[in-house]
Amino acid sequence: MSDGRLSINQETIKQWSLPELTEGCVKAGIDKVGLWRAPVQEYGIERTARLLADSGLSVTSLCRGGFFTAIDPAERARALDDNRAALDEAAALSTDTLVLVSGGLPAGSKDLHGARERIADALGELAPYAAERGVRLAIEPLHPMFASDRCVVSTLSQALDIAERFPAEQVGVVVDTYHIWWDDQAAAQIARAGAGGRIHSFQLADWITPLPAGVLLGRGQLGDGSVDFRAFRTLVEATGFDGPIEVEIFNEDLWARDGAEVLAEVASRYAEHAC
Numbered sequence: 001m002s003d004g005r006l007s008i009n010q011e012t013i014k015q016w017s018l019p020e021l022t023e024g025c026v027k028a029g030i031d032k033v034g035l036w037r038a039p040v041q042e043y044g045i046e047r048t049a050r051l052l053a054d055s056g057l058s059v060t061s062l063c064r065g066g067f068f069t070a071i072d073p074a075e076r077a078r079a080l081d082d083n084r085a086a087l088d089e090a091a092a093l094s095t096d097t098l099v100l101v102s103g104g105l106p107a108g109s110k111d112l113h114g115a116r117e118r119i120a121d122a123l124g125e126l127a128p129y130a131a132e133r134g135v136r137l138a139i140e141p142l143h144p145m146f147a148s149d150r151c152v153v154s155t156l157s158q159a160l161d162i163a164e165r166f167p168a169e170q171v172g173v174v175v176d177t178y179h180i181w182w183d184d185q186a187a188a189q190i191a192r193a194g195a196g197g198r199i200h201s202f203q204l205a206d207w208i209t210p211l212p213a214g215v216l217l218g219r220g221q222l223g224d225g226s227v228d229f230r231a232f233r234t235l236v237e238a239t240g241f242d243g244p245i246e247v248e249i250f251n252e253d254l255w256a257r258d259g260a261e262v263l264a265e266v267a268s269r270y271a272e273h274a275c
Helices: 018-028 037-043 045-055 073-092 112-132 156-163 186-195 229-237 259-273
Strands: 006-009 032-036 058-066 097-101 136-139 171-176 199-204 245-247
Touching: 006 058, 006 259, 018 032, 018 037, 018 045, 018 259, 032 037, 037 045, 037 058, 037 073, 045 073, 058 073, 073 097, 073 112, 097 199, 112 136, 112 156, 136 156, 136 199, 156 171, 156 186, 171 186, 186 199, 186 229, 199 229, 245 259
Parallel strands: 006 032, 006 245, 032 058, 058 097, 097 136, 136 171, 171 199, 199 245
Antiparallel strands: none
């Protein structure tokens, strides 16, 4: 039985076009989706906004902004411009949350602290722009295996250390079970994030092993791996969070299956393991 809070991230059923995703969610009684910039841009921002509005679907997040860690001034300027565009897109889609993947170490660098400070510097420029558009910036910590090439922010503690430099309504964090399930400080940091009003997105995916080559597509279907979703939901809701719960899975086996079958399975697993 659905609790009305399930959101389907677009990448979970990547094999579907935007119209197929919209139609499938409406048929399944799911009224929330998380979107990704590339397929939305391909379909058209305004066209996507109209499609979703006509279907009665709300957008729980847009992914992704970020990649703030470059040292080269021209590269940093391009990243800031791209993030301003992402914020404009989020506003056009009527979502209040832009998910940030902050960026890995620049080529040849081993300076994690410096990379994290450049993230904070970028947020200092972007936060007022985001506020003007009614969009929150949500820092997503990624599992440490991604620290070198994708995200030097590996824990909720590190994410909050950056986010807390800014007003909570401008910068918060993503609580994604796939990335933080292993961290024995996760419970305390979820409480810290909630107390500050900084849980801007709550996402679910399971951790399964062995990881595939490239590891990025190793997110598992709910219930297939090591994550205790109900325990994480209890921690998050203990802070007062009552927002959408987004299932975001990158998995080639799921993408090879019939989309309607995958959607039904996700909804069933969500009810079984996260409610």
